[in-house]
Amino acid sequence: MTDIPGPRSIIGLDVGGTKTACVEGTWNAQILQRHEVPTRAKLAFELTFPSIVDLVREELAEATRCGRTVVALSVAVGGPLRIREGVLIDPPHLPGWHQVNLKARLAREFPTLPIYIEHDGNAGALAELRFGAGRNRPGLRHLIFLTFGTGIGAGLILNGRLLRGASDTAGEVGHWRLAADGPIGFGKRGSWEGFASGAGLVQLASHMFPDRWRPDTAIRDLVDAILADDADALQVAAQSGRAMGAGIALLMDAFNPQLIVLGSLGVILGERVLRSAREVIAAEALPSALAACEIVPSALGLQIGDVASLMAALTHSSLARKGGR
C-alpha cells in the first residue's frame, strides 16, 4: 500500500542554551522517546555536535528496532538564523555556534533524511497554536509565544500565520532595550533578555545580592531558590517580572494579540514572576489591548520544547501532505 513500512515518525532536536533534547515523535506530537545532553554552549560547536549526532543515531536505531520509520529530522534552535538555509548567525546563547551551517552538518551525518529547521520561538508558537493553547480556541489568530528559557525570544502568529520577517529575525524582542542601564543580555545592556531570561535572572541576582549569587551561578540553583520561596530570590523574580511586564506591554500595544504564552521558566516559575509582570502590564498597556489579551504559561507545559522541536517538519507542506496515518 505504501513504500514506507510501519508507522512513520520524526526525530526532533531542541537545541537550547543549557541542554539539547532529542525526541522521536508522531504526527500528533506524541513523544515516543527522549534523551538529552548538556549543550555546553560556550564550547566550539565541533565539541558538542558529535554527542548530538550520537543521540540521533541511537534514537534512529531504537525506532528501527520498534518497526518505525523515521522520515525527517526537525530542529528548533535560537536565532538569529537563516531559517531556510539552516545557518545559525550569532545566537547569543550559543556563543560556540556562530556561523554554523547546522542543516549542512546534519545532512552530512544523515544524508537520507530531509532536514527542517525553525527558530525556537517560531516553533514554540506553532506548537502552542496546534497542540497547546490553540487547541481549544478555534478563533485564535493572534498568538505570541515567549521562549523564556536561557534567553528570551518571541514566536509570532499574526492573522493566523507565522511571521518570520524580511530576514528571519522577526520576534527577536530579547534584543529590545527596556532601560538605559541594567544587566546585559543579547549583547546589550538593559535589554529584555538581560532582565528577564534564565541568564538574565542570574545576572540580576548577582547584582542585587552579590553575596549570595555570582554571575556564573547555575540558572537551576537560582530557580530552585525562587521555587523554595527564598525571600531574596523572590525579590529577584519580582524585579525580573517587572521587566517582563514592561516587555509584554510593548508587545500588546504593537501586536494587539489574543494570547501570550510563556514557555519554560514561565511554566516553572508561573505567578512568582507573572504577578509583578501583570501589575506593570496593567499600568503600561493600552486598556483596549490589555482587555483583549490573556497571558498564560504554555499549555504543553515542560513538553513545549519537545513538541516545538517537531514543528519545523510537521508544518512543512511537502511532509505534512504525507502525514497522518
Next chain:
Amino acid sequence: MTDIPGPRSIIGLDVGGTKTACVEGTWNAQILQRHEVPTRAKLAFELTFPSIVDLVREELAEATRCGRTVVALSVAVGGPLRIREGVLIDPPHLPGWHQVNLKARLAREFPTLPIYIEHDGNAGALAELRFGAGRNRPGLRHLIFLTFGTGIGAGLILNGRLLRGASDTAGEVGHWRLAADGPIGFGKRGSWEGFASGAGLVQLASHMFPDRWRPDTAIRDLVDAILADDADALQVAAQSGRAMGAGIALLMDAFNPQLIVLGSLGVILGERVLRSAREVIAAEALPSALAACEIVPSALGLQIGDVASLMAALTHSSLARKGGR
C-alpha cells in the same frame, strides 16, 4: 450596461488632529477635488461635525455637476477605534471625539452611501503598499507605515496583509514607553508620541527652550523654524529624531520589516529628523534586521493623507469588485 451612470468615484475623509481633509478620488487614487477644515480637536465632536458634513455635501454636489457618481464614503482616522463599527474609543489627538460612533453619524447624514472606516495608520500602510513605495517593489511583503502627524501610530503590513489585531489596536506604538521620563504623549510620560510626533516636538521644544516655545505653540511654527535651519529648532528635531530612532529600532527587532515609510512630518522634515534617528537605529537594532530594512519618507509625499482616506473603501472587497472602469 451599468445601473450607475457616468464615472464612479469615492469621497475620502482624512480626520487628523489638526485638520480634516475631504477629497473626491478615483479607483486609481487620483484626487479630483479637495477641501479642508481645521479639526478643532479639543472642541466637542458636535461643534466640528457640521463643517465636515458641509464639505462632503459640497463635494457630492460638485461630483454630480461633473457627471460623476460617488459610490462610497471612506474615512481614515486616528485610533484607538473599533474599525468595523466605526466607533472612536479615545483617540489622544481628538479629545472632543471620544466614544463617537462616527460611522453611524455619517450614515444618518448620508443614508444612501456605504461608509467604510479605517485606522489612519493602517490606511497609510495600504496606500503606500498599493500606490506609493510598494508600487515598484513587487516583492514587498513587510511594510510599516508611521503616521508622524500630530500624533504617531503605525500601520502594519506583514506577510502581505494588514494586521489589525484582536481589538483593532495593533500598531499603536505611539503609546510605547521609550524612557522613564520625558514629554507626555498618548497620555503617557516618556512615550514615543511624547518625543516624536507633531505634538511631541512642541512639548520637547518648550522643555528644551522655554523662552522660545511654549506648550501651546502651533506645530506649524516649530516646523517652520526647523525648516529654516534655526539652530535651536534643529536641536529639538535631532532630539526628537533620537527618540524616533529608538522606536524604529524596536520595530525592526520585533517585525523585521523590509520597509518603514514615514508620513506627514517625515516628508516635511526628512533628514532633519531622520539623520539622528539613523544613528540610534544603527546602534540599537539587530544588524541582520537593520540590513534588511530601508527607511524612507512616503513615496506619496504630502498626498499620503488624501490617498489613505480612500483606502478603507478601495480595499473593501465588495466595493473593490465593482471597481475599475
